[in-house]
């Protein structure tokens with residue numbers, strides 16, 4: 131069974147959570163250019179307002195949200211329902227990354243990462259699902275990461291949060307396909323954004339946020355479940371994860387200076 135895509139974004143109602151910078155902002159820009167209606171959410175309001183200023187009248191909503199707060203997600207969704215009556219696509223992009231190794235493993239940071247990167251998307255999905263299930267239509271797209279495929283150095287909290295996103299999307303897919311709701315699991319490789327600006331190593335196959343947005347829009351258009359990019363990097367990591375552990379660890383140690 132093939133999932134439905136969104137063939138024409140014009141007039142589609144899209145809630146982008148994590149729209150204030152990086153991949154989310156680039157997606158918002160691309161959706162605005164394609165004539166979609168965008169509800170822009172994140173904690174920082176100013177960048178959302180700047181994006182909204184590039185849209186036509188009535189094409190955008192600015193709704194600040196902290197994804198770690200249940201009530202804020204619910205209130206934001208109620209505002210969207212009042213304005214638009216529903217959404218066609220939830221695009222959850224928001225995420226945080228703090229490098230963590232065993233030598234500096236800090237539980238508070240781990241807790242915040244899981245709260246933002248895993249419980250955040252779960253909160254948003256729990257909020258929008260009842261209406262989508264009633265309507266038997268809609269799209270849920272969540273940005274995970276290739277870092278969720280299998281364990282990588284310096285990602286003691288980020289890696290598990292993204293691995294869980296993969297499982298969450300796979301498990302949602304079983305239930306939502308027969309309901310006419312599409313699930314899009316998005317796994318980027320390295321993308322040049324505020325989040326990766328802190329990296330002190332050369333990032334292989336680094337792409338721009340606009341390139342990432344173009345991959346995401348095209349994957350959703352085509353109804354893809356597994357949207358991963360750039361393929362030269364994500365494909366390699368997909369291959370690594372099927373190797374026996376001794377070989378896997380040996381290759382990762384060779385490629386990553388740890």
Ligand SMILES: NC(=O)c1ccc[n+]([C@@H]2O[C@H](COP(=O)([O-])OP(=O)(O)OC[C@H]3O[C@@H](n4cnc5c(N)ncnc54)[C@H](OP(=O)(O)O)[C@@H]3O)[C@@H](O)[C@H]2O)c1
Nearest residue numbers: 148150151152153172173174196197224225320321323325
């Ligand atoms: N860049 C990469 O190489 C890469 C690779 C794989 C996966 N990813 C994933 O792609 C997504 C976007 O990352 P990015 O690189 O574009 O990073 P970014 O530029 O730092 O953007 C992160 C976004 O998440 C929002 N956010 C963070 N915490 C939030 C919270 N508690 N509530 C609401 N919004 C929150 C930020 O907005 P505010 O700060 O305004 O709230 C911002 O809009 C993340 O899920 C990341 O894990 C990135």
